[in-house]
Amino acid sequence: MKYNITNKNLAPEGKKRIEWAETKMPVLRLIRKRFKKNKPLRNRRIGCCLHVTTETANLMRTLKAGGAQVFLTASNPLSTQDDVAAALATDDIRIFARNGESRREYYGNMAAVLKGKPEVLIDDGADLISTAHKKRVSGVIGGTEETTTGVIRLKQMEHNKVLQFPIIAVNDSLTKHLFDNRYGTGQSTIDGILRATNMLISGCNFVVAGYGWCGRGLAMRAKGMGAQVIVTEVDPVKALEARMDGYSVMPMTEAAKIGDVFVTVTGDINVITKKHMLKMKNGAIIANSGHFDVEIDKPGLRKITRKKRTIRNSCDEYQLKNEKKIYMLAEGRLVNLAAAEGHPAMVMDMSFANQALAVEYLFNNCNLQNQIYNLPQRLDQEIARLKLKSMGIKIDRLTQEQRRYLSSWKMGT
Numbered sequence: 001m002k003y004n005i006t007n008k009n010l011a012p013e014g015k016k017r018i019e020w021a022e023t024k025m026p027v028l029r030l031i032r033k034r035f036k037k038n039k040p041l042r043n044r045r046i047g048c049c050l051h052v053t054t055e056t057a058n059l060m061r062t063l064k065a066g067g068a069q070v071f072l073t074a075s076n077p078l079s080t081q082d083d084v085a086a087a088l089a090t091d092d093i094r095i096f097a098r099n100g101e102s103r104r105e106y107y108g109n110m111a112a113v114l115k116g117k118p119e120v121l122i123d124d125g126a127d128l129i130s131t132a133h134k135k136r137v138s139g140v141i142g143g144t145e146e147t148t149t150g151v152i153r154l155k156q157m158e159h160n161k162v163l164q165f166p167i168i169a170v171n172d173s174l175t176k177h178l179f180d181n182r183y184g185t186g187q188s189t190i191d192g193i194l195r196a197t198n199m200l201i202s203g204c205n206f207v208v209a210g211y212g213w214c215g216r217g218l219a220m221r222a223k224g225m226g227a228q229v230i231v232t233e234v235d236p237v238k239a240l241e242a243r244m245d246g247y248s249v250m251p252m253t254e255a256a257k258i259g260d261v262f263v264t265v266t267g268d269i270n271v272i273t274k275k276h277m278l279k280m281k282n283g284a285i286i287a288n289s290g291h292f293d294v295e296i297d298k299p300g301l302r303k304i305t306r307k308k309r310t311i312r313n314s315c316d317e318y319q320l321k322n323e324k325k326i327y328m329l330a331e332g333r334l335v336n337l338a339a340a341e342g343h344p345a346m347v348m349d350m351s352f353a354n355q356a357l358a359v360e361y362l363f364n365n366c367n368l369q370n371q372i373y374n375l376p377q378r379l380d381q382e383i384a385r386l387k388l389k390s391m392g393i394k395i396d397r398l399t400q401e402q403r404r405y406l407s408s409w410k411m412g413t
């Protein structure tokens with residue numbers, strides 16, 4: 001089977017939207033141009049598990065331009081843009097992804113990618129890499145990981161000494177998490193909430209669970225739109241930082257009573273529990289922007305629900321047994337991708353430039369151990385330099401004197 005998509009006729013629409021994203025991805029465009037000329041991935045097979053968006057499509061085209069045969073499956077059952085999947089299928093990408101696919105189909109599609117005998121795996125959340133390990137797939141020389149949650153899982157595999165090939169933690173590049181996780185998640189999460197609810201952010205109590213880079217970005221954007229932001233945290237340093245950034249900080253049990261909107265971005269399980277939901281105000285909205293749909297206790301919510309109905313796209317009304325109504329967006333899955341389109345191309349440009357360079361690096365460096373690596377700093381810096389250039393921004397350079405000063409220790413007061 002060459003592909004498994006919803007509707008091939010959607011391809012023209014997807015193609016136009018992919019072109020639009022391309023105009024906002026200058027760094028990836030430059031890499032594609034070089035790949036097209038030098039073919040560094042000639043005859044290589046690459047298996048990808050990513051959100052199937054217009055930005056991902058541009059990464060797929062870049063890998064193909066480098067000479068690779070590319071296999072793609074979705075990293076979430078609700079994030080696939082079916083028109084993009086159709087356009088990729090007509091562009092000879094072996095794609096297996098349908099929006100709304102069941103869990104069974106999700107893993108079936110992943111198996112189809114692994115059947116292509118990929119040499120490098122590009123992952124977002126570590127489902128593809130962990131499945132390859134469970135199925136003892138051979139022939140993989142390395143992998144890359146896009147997201148914080150995936151890196152945490154893979155570090156656990158490294159710790160347990162079960163990792164069978166080297167991994168580049170793309171998430172840990174500065175040009176990835178400082179921008180994608182912060183500004184990307186910040187904006188696209190608000191975008192998802194607005195599309196699903198059309199609510200006014202201004203004046204509401206907006207609860208952000210987790211103050212990592214995603215939480216920081218989200219809190220910043222909610223505040224910018226006039227919300228009263230409350231942060232919940234378990235890490236004392238992050239909690240302190242949130243307080244000094246100007247937000248209220250309190251435990252979820254207290255926030256539950258006053259929040260109008262709740263968004264989880266912790267990467268952990270059962271952050272909003274049944275106990276919290278029973279305390280919430282009538283009309284409270286709950287959403288998740290962390291990678292997996294485990295942050296809100298969905299089985300617990302079902303247990304305390306009398307009646308459920310879908311009231312708008314990506315917005316389910318739960319009438320609780322205590323007679324209050326609460327609203328869950330996008331079934332508790334990534335609200336920014338399931339109810340909106342994910343991060344804007346402008347920021348995915350840097351994330352996917354990291355991915356393209358990480359794949360090239362893996363093929364060029366066959367002596368890596370079965371460990372987690374960062375992309376070398378010089379490549380991270382190069383991506384920032386190219387991005388600045390594309391934005392028409394020039395910066396200063398160290399003078400000889402400054403360089404000498406920084407490398408000496410003798411000059412003091």
Ligand code: ADE
Binds near residue numbers: 050053055342344345
């Ligand atoms: N993750 C978050 N936003 C994304 C996007 N637009 N494309 C692919 N992966 C993403």
